[in-house]
């Protein structure tokens with residue numbers, strides 16, 4: 001029997017994972033990628049002697065013993081790159097220099113340090129640390145809920161089964177632990193602690209998600225890419241190509257071809273037509289549904305999602321190449337500033353600094369790449385970009401302001417900067433086409449958490465979706481799982497057993 005052909009749109013993690021499992025399960029797949037390289041938002045670029053990692057901060061479940069690690073292994077994403085355990089999650093420093101605390105994997109020390117900072121919050125601190133400690137040993141941590149089946153694969157009893165498996169986690173769906181980090185900070189009295197809890201991940205994310213991240217640190221399940229996140233991507237590309245998959249770069253899909261409500265291929269921006277038995281989009285959700293498919297396959301749930309759900313806020317990423325070493329610095333530090341940094345209609349009080357001193361691939365010897373990443377608004381940058389000179393000027397001003405702020409903590413740094421790179425939400429959109437420059441798709445909230453997004457669209461056959469727009473919260477494991485899901489759904493539909501390794 002001849003193999004069924006498959007077109008995949010996008011060579012980000014969702015598309016690459018779809019491709020790997022497609023090849024393992026007897027499909028003949030080809031990926032069309034808009035950019036000149038794979039990885040999507042997991043992007044790394046070079047500026048002179050410096051390597052800028054503008055993507056994945058840390059890999060969750062980078063070690064054997066978890067279901068997620070096993071999935072990485074299935075698609076060849078282990079073993080060929082250097083990864084270091086992240087023993088310190090984040091350091092917070094008050095700009096006055098009087099207060100600081102480090103979130104490390106040692107929970108007893110963390111509890112002691114936080115109580116010392118704010119004795120009046122001792123009760124709440126103990127409750128928070130107790131949750132992290134409990135989560136650290138819970139089965140949820142090995143799959144982070146990713147192995148929950150997509151709607152298309154769910155049987156009659158799956159909801160009951162999920163509820164049983166999740167019985168220990170019900171406390172996170174209502175009450176205090178379901179609040180956003182900002183909402184949760186209201187339970188604390190000390191102003192420094194409030195800021196700190198708001199910024200452990202993002203202020204808008206649910207606090208239970210922050211507990212989960214803290215638990216992965218405590219369990220030793222977060223890893224840092226010592227050579228940059230592109231090595232992880234390259235390993236998957238290698239696996240995909242070794243399985244017979246093909247990627248065509250500089251290939252933007254404009255339209256998905258549909259005949260009698262069946263997807264039959266794609267049209268590229270160069271107007272070439274490509275046909276296949278199955279089409280999978282692992283590209284931006286909104287442009288797939290409303291542009292490539294003309295908004296024809298939308299029901300009220302989809303419409304509501306795209307009308308009302310919020311994507312993660314996009315980011316301005318300022319990267320500096322510095323002629324200086326940062327030997328004992330934690331990889332992530334947040335400086336809480338006395339004077340907020342005002343730009344784009346936002347007053348920013350936290351300056352998150354990433355110091356890439358954990359690998360020697362980023363900078364020549366004796367030098368270091370450091371990075372500040374600020375959440376921002378899409379509309380501001382989109383409007384600004386309409387006037388290129390003004391856009392360039394604002395980018396320059398932001399970099400100068402950040403350097404000035406860093407000089408307070410690293411005296412003399414202003415004169416040691418050799419390379420400055422500013423990437424805005426517009427840059428991110430230009431290279432990945434993600435709606436509003438979102439770095440991870442839909443924001444994880446109390447309501448988005450419980451909605452399982454189908455990998456199919458109503459009324460359209462032979463078409464599937466993968467990637468961070470079909471799994472609220474996005475992220476590396478999530479995007480990979482969605483590609484796996486698509487092939488699982490196809491195998492079930494065709495009455496075949498799903499394979500997670502190559503048999504040829």
Ligand SMILES: Cc1cc2nc3c(=O)[nH]c(=O)nc-3n(C[C@H](O)[C@H](O)[C@H](O)COP(=O)(O)OP(=O)(O)OC[C@H]3O[C@@H](n4cnc5c(N)ncnc54)[C@H](O)[C@@H]3O)c2cc1C
Pocket residue numbers: 009010011012013014015032033034035038039040041042054055056057058059060251252253254282283284431432433434438439440441466467468469474475476477479
């Ligand atoms: C700065 C940053 C830090 C992050 N840190 C972490 C982290 O520490 N841990 C974690 O788990 N996650 C992290 N994430 C999130 C994670 O990297 C993403 O959720 C995940 O990589 C998304 O993969 P994807 O394939 O769904 O989407 P994308 O990476 O967006 O891939 C989509 C691909 O489709 C292509 N495409 C789009 N439209 C078309 C078209 N019309 N035709 C052809 N191709 C098209 C794009 O060019 C792109 O390559 C981070 C993200 C960012 C931006």
